[in-house]
Amino acid sequence: MRIAFVIERFDPAGGGLEHATWQTAHALAEAGQSVTVLARKHMPSEAIEAVEIRAPRVWQPLRIKLFAKRAGAWLAAARREGRIDVSHAWSRVPGADIFHTGEGSHLHYMRATYGSLGSKLRYVSPRHAAQLQIERAIFTAPGLHVQHVSPRIGRQLADRFGLQDEVQHVIPYGVDTERFIPRDEAALRTELDPRGGDAAPRFLLAGSGWRRKGLDTAIAALAAAKHDEARLWVAGGDDARAWRGVAERHGVTERVVFLGSRPDLERVYAASDVLILPTRYDAFGLVCTEAAATGRPVIMSGAAGAADLLAEGSIVVDDPEDIAGFAQAMDALCDGDERERLGQAGLAIASNLSWRAQTEALLELYRRIR
Numbered sequence: 261m262r263i264a265f266v267i268e269r270f271d272p273a274g275g276g277l278e279h280a281t282w283q284t285a286h287a288l289a290e291a292g293q294s295v296t297v298l299a300r301k302h303m304p305s306e307a308i309e310a311v312e313i314r315a316p317r318v319w320q321p322l323r324i325k326l327f328a329k330r331a332g333a334w335l336a337a338a339r340r341e342g343r344i345d346v347s348h349a350w351s352r353v354p355g356a357d358i359f360h361t362g363e364g365s366h367l368h369y370m371r372a373t374y375g376s377l378g379s380k381l382r383y384v385s386p387r388h389a390a391q392l393q394i395e396r397a398i399f400t401a402p403g404l405h406v407q408h409v410s411p412r413i414g415r416q417l418a419d420r421f422g423l424q425d426e427v428q429h430v431i432p433y434g435v436d437t438e439r440f441i442p443r444d445e446a447a448l449r450t451e452l453d454p455r456g457g458d459a460a461p462r463f464l465l466a467g468s469g470w471r472r473k474g475l476d477t478a479i480a481a482l483a484a485a486k487h488d489e490a491r492l493w494v495a496g497g498d499d500a501r502a503w504r505g506v507a508e509r510h511g512v513t514e515r516v517v518f519l520g521s522r523p524d525l526e527r528v529y530a531a532s533d534v535l536i537l538p539t540r541y542d543a544f545g546l547v548c549t550e551a552a553a554t555g556r557p558v559i560m561s562g563a564a565g566a567a568d569l570l571a572e573g574s575i576v577v578d579d580p581e582d583i584a585g586f587a588q589a590m591d592a593l594c595d596g597d598e599r600e601r602l603g604q605a606g607l608a609i610a611s612n613l614s615w616r617a618q619t620e621a622l623l624e625l626y627r628r629i630r
Contacts, residue, residue, distance in 0.1 A: 267350040270302035276546040277362045287619040321390040346626045354397040364543035366391045372541035409544040410565030434615035435549040442555035445531035460489040464532035474538030481586035483510035487594040497521040529554040552606035559589045573606025
């Protein structure tokens with residue numbers, strides 16, 4: 261089958277969406293499919309043909325509009341000429357056969373990220389206005405099928421755009437079950453946090469965009485938790501300076517450890533005890549299934565799409581602003597036996613997830629609609 265993917269940046273080192281697109285494209289290629297990726301920027305790959313879609317680097321509203329227009333035109337021409345069998349857009353681009361909702365609903369993202377200002381920003385911000393305009397064009401196009409990464413994102417978009425059940429397909433992300441496995445990383449644990457005692461539980465928040473990920477809630481919950489030796493590790497590329505001030509105001513400066521960007525997250529998960537993600541908005545939250553595959557229990561907000569999938573192997577605090585709720589969850593998982601029980605439950609769920617399983621589900625969808 262000749263499959264066209266559309267993604268602005270085709271790079272496994274990008275965010276969760278980019279990583280998932282890379283993994284899926286290569287899993288399809290390994291399954292014998294022909295995959296062409298339309299991208300503005302791409303990492304070279306021997307298995308994947310890449311087509312560069314030119315768009316300006318400056319001023320995001322113009323960039324995303326031109327990328328969407330030019331990628332859509334390429335898809336239309338390829339379909340007319342019989343060069344592709346099915347197209348799958350992972351970035352917001354109208355004109356594909358299937359749209360992947362890994363970025364969720366932009367309107368819901370704005371409301372969750374910006375609070376009461378969110379609904380106003382869409383009128384005054386060119387960037388948000390452009391995203392909302394393109395999103396509406398995508399979901400009001402006839403003949404579109406939609407791949408949701410979680411049921412809750414499906415509900416948001418169905419309510420907003422009136423999507424019918426027959427065009428919606430929930431196919432969650434896979435996880436690299438060869439990379440993310442239970443392992444002993446006691447030496448790394450000491451290396452990363454030599455001041456923490458052996459018995460002090462380490463809670464890990466991983467990812468970029470720390471305000472959206474709820475780092476302020478995690479720090480406040482750490483301060484409110486009963487275990488006064490618990491530690492919070494923060495991995496990601498954001499600027500830690502302002503967040504050190506937040507930790508200082510809560511009196512937990514010495515217990516919050518900023519690890520910087522880590523290419524070896526599989527080891528960092530294993531060196532920690534619990535993943536915490538009080539996210540204000542995540543269509544999925546790959547870090548949750550990665551941590552679960554490593555045998556680590558997860559505390560997450562109800563705003564993470566993965567909460568549907570990992571409900572039996574995690575503690576879900578519905579409100580990302582519920583500091584007391586997250587503190588209570590942290591207290592519960594300071595108990596080693598409870599960590600082990602929940603970690604094993606999450607591992608059992610994650611072990612049934614793989615990029616190969618996602619690929620098989622996608623191929624079934626492609627064959628059905630082509």
